[in-house]
Amino acid sequence: MIYELMIPQYMLLEKKQKILQQYHEIDVKTENPELIQIYVEMILSDDIVKQHFGILAIRKLISANQNQQEIIQAILDFNMIPILIQILEQYSNQLFIYEAIWILANIASGTNLQTQVIVKNGVIPNLLKHLDSENLFIVEQVFWALGNIAADDAEFRNDIIQQGGLNQLIVISEKLIQENKIHLLKLSSWTIGNLSRGILNQQKIKKCKRQIINYFTYIIDKFDEDDTLTDTCWALVYISNPNSGLDSIQEIINTGIVPRLVNLLKRNQTNSITQGCLKIIRNLLTGSESQLDYILNQDILIIFGDLLSKLQLKSLIFEVCQCITNITAGNHNQLKKVIDNDIIMNLLLSIFIITTPEIQIQIACVYSNMLRKIKQYDILRLVDKGVLMIFGQTLRLQRTSDLQKIEILKQLDCIFKNASFEQDYIKILIMDFFKILDNLDVQINDGEEDENYINCESIYFEEWKNFIKN
Template sequence: MSSNFKKKLEKRKGLFKKKNSEDSSRSKRNKVNISISKKKRESRLMKRRNIQSTEEIPEIQDFNNIIKGTKSKNMDQIVECVQQIRILLSQNSEPPIDLVLKSGVIPTFVEMLSQKENSFLTFETAWIFSNICSGTHAQTKSVVDHGVIPIFIELLDSKDLPIVEQSIWGLGNISGDCDEYRLLILDNKIVIPKLISVFNRYPITLEIIKLAVWTLSGLFKNSPPLAPKLCQLVFPIFSTYLQDPKEELLVDSCWGMSYICHDPVNIEQLISGDCIPRLIQLLEKDDDEIIISSIRILSSVMGGTNKQTEHVLQAGILKPLKKLMQSTHIRIVKEACFALSNITAGTEDQIQLIIDEELIPEIIDLLSNKNPKISREACWIMCNAINGGNTEQIEIFIKAKIIEKLCVFLLSDEILVVKIVLEAYHKMLNVGVEISIQREEEENIVAEKMDELDISSLIEKISRSKKDKISKIAQTIQNHFFYFDDDDDDQDYYQDYDQDYDQDYDQDYDQESISD
C-alpha cells in the first residue's frame, strides 16, 4: 500500500465522529416515541354503562310523556321518568342521546344532579350524563357546557358509593373525549387527590377500583405532561395494580404508568420499586394491550441512562422481545423494535447482547418488511447499533448484508431517517478504512460495495439536495470516500454539525420531503 494512500486513510479514520452518546441517540429516539404515543387507544376511551338485566326498556313512542313527567311536582313520578330515560340511554344499540338533548331536559337534569335530598335521583342523573358522554364530541359538549364537570368532582366526596362510582365514570368519559376536556377537569386541582382518596374508602368494590384506575390513566395521557407532583401521587396506584392478576386492572395500570414514565423521577421509582421483573413477566400475556403498554414502559426506562437500560437487560427482556418480534400483530412488532432501538443506542456491551441473542438476522430481515412502521423501526435499531458499535460488531453487520438493506431508506421522505442512515454509512465507511489499514489493502470494502450497489449515486443526489441537514453529510461522504480532495473542509463541517444537530432534531422530525 502506498504511503500517500495510507496517509489519506489515516486522515479519514481520524475524522470519524462517534454519534451514540448517552445524551444523543437514545434520548432523541425517545422524543420520537413520545410523539408517536400520543395516538388514542380507541378501544378503551369511552364506556357506556348498560341496562340492568331486570329492567324493561320503555317504548320510544312514550318519550314525550316521559320528558313531561320529569317536570312533575310529584317526586315519585319524577324519579320514575328519570329512570326510564336512563334506561333508554343504557341500551346496547342506538341509544336516543340526540332525542334527549333536543328535548331541552338537560338543565333540569343538572339541577337534579346537584341536589342532595334524593340520592337515588342524583345517581340516576349521573348515570344519564355519563352515558351521554360516551357518545360523540357534540353530545359530550352539550353536557360539559352545562357545567357538569365541577358537579361530578364534588360528588366524589359523596358517602353514597354508587354515586361516587357513577361520577368517576362520567369524568372518565368526559376526559376521554378530547384533550380540552381532560385539561378542563385537571384545572380543578383537587380532582386527582379526590380520585386517589377513593382507594382508601371502605367498603370499595372492584368495579369502582377498575373505573378509578381507568379514569386516572385517561387523565394522564397525551400532552402537555402533568406536574411531577401529580405523577408522584398516582404512581403508587398504578404500581400496586401492576401486580394484580385481573387483566382489566393490568391494562389501565400499564397505560397509566407508561404515561407518567416520561418523567425520569418516576423511572427511578419504578426501578427501585422492583416493577421491572413484573413488566417483563407481563410480556408473556395473551392480551395485546397489556403487552404493548408494558413494552412502552420498559422502552421509557431504556430511553433513560445506560445504567437504567442495563437494569432492564439484566432482568431478562431480550428473550421475550425476540419472541414478540415474531408476532403477527403489527403494533407489537413495532413496539418490540422500538425497545430494541433504545438498547442499541446504548453501550458497545449492550449492543453485543443483541448480537449474542442472535437477533441481528431477524432485525435485518425486518428492514424489508412490507409494513413501513416496522421497517422504519428496524432501521433505527441497526443505525443506532452501527453508530454506537465497535469495528468487530460492525463487521458482523456488514457480513449480514446491512449495506444492501439500508439503502432503500435513503429514499425516505423523512429527513431524520435519511440522516441516521447517512450517518450509519459514514460510520461503516470509516470502519472500511480501519479494515484497509489492518489488512494493508488499498480498497475500502464498504466503499466498493456501495459503488457496486450504486448507493454512491444516491448519496451524490442527496448531496445536491436543498435540505442542508442531510446534504452536508452526503457531501462529506462523497468527498472523502468516492473521490479524493485534499482541500476538503471536514473539520469545519463537524464543528457546524455539532452545533446544529441537537437544536434541529425536533424540526427535522416533521415529515418533510427531501426532493429538490
C-alpha cells in the same frame, strides 16, 4: 336490591313500591325515543312517582339504544341537562342522583360537542361533590362519568384536575385498596388513567405522580383480567413519559413492578397488554445507564428475541425495535449485549427484508446507534449482519428523514475508513454497497430526495468512488 336501598326512608310505602315496580315495567325494547319530551315533562311534574318514571325511562333508553348519539342529541334538544344538574345540586334522593349521573355518564360517551354541553352546564363540580358519597353505587357512576369526560379532550381533563378531581380520586382509590373494593379499584384506575393522558397534563399532575404510579403498579400487580391490565398498562405509559418532570422511571423501578411487566410480555396475553407493557419498557429504557442496566438484568433481551420470532402484528414488532434502539443508545457494554445476541441480530435482518418502511427505518436506527460507539473489531460483525443492505435500502426510502440519511452516510464512512480493514477489502465493501444501491434504485426509490441531502450524498459517494479508483 340496590334501588330499594337508595329510596328515601321518609317516602310512603305505596310510592316506594310503585317506584320499584317501574324497574320491571319499563322495558327499553318497548320505550319510544320519540317520547323523550313526555319523559322530561314527567320529571318536571310534582309527582315523585312520575318524576322517577321519566328519569328511569330516559336512562334505560340512553344506556341500551344502538342509536345512542341520536338519543343523546334528543335529550340535549329538549334541554334536559339543567334538570339533571339541578338534581345533582339540590336533591337528597340518592336514587334520583344515581339515575341522573348514569344518564350524564352516557352523554359524556357521546361526541365531543355533546360532552361540551354538559361541561358548560357545570357537570364537573357537581360530579366531584358526589365522589364523597357514602353510596358506592353513586361513586361508581361518578367514576364512569369523569372517565368518559376525560377520555378524549385535554381541556376537559384539565378542568377536572384544576377542580381537585384527581386528588379526590387518589384519596378514594387509596381507601378502596384498604377496603379491598375490587370492582371499584379497577374502574378508578381507568378513570385516573384517562386523566393522566397527554404530555401537557404531566406537569399538572406532577405533585401526585408518585401516588398515581404506586396505584397503577398496585393494580397491575394484583389483577389479571385483560381489560384491567390493558387500561392500567396504558395509563402507566402516559405516566412513565421521561419528559414529565418527576423521575418517573426511577419511581416505577422502585415499586418493583418491572419483573411483573416482563412476565406479562412472556405470556403475550393480548396484543393490547403486550403493546402497553412494551411502551412502558421503552420509556424505562430511556433512563440513566444504571436504570437501563436494571432493565437488561431482567433478561429483557431474551424476551425481545422471543417476541420478534412470534409476533405478527407490525405495530408490536415496531415497539420491540424501538426498545432495542433505546438499548443501543446506551453505553458500549449495553449495546454490546445486543450485538452479541445472535438471535436478535439475525431476526432484525430477516425482519428488515420483508417488513414495512417504518420498521425498516427503526432497525436502521439500531445499527446506526451501534456504529456510533462500537469497537473496530465488531464492525465486521455488523457487515456480516447486513448493515450495508440495511443502510442502502433505508437511504432510498422516502420516509427516512434527511437527518437519519445523513447519519447513515456518516456511519458508512466510518465503516469504509476502518483502519483495521485492508484497503482491498474496503474497496470490495464499497463496490458491494453501490451494487446494492443500483438494484434498490429500480425497486423502491419512491420519491425525490431533498436537495441538501443530495449534495451531502454526492460528496460521500464521490469520495468513496475515488477511493476505489486509487
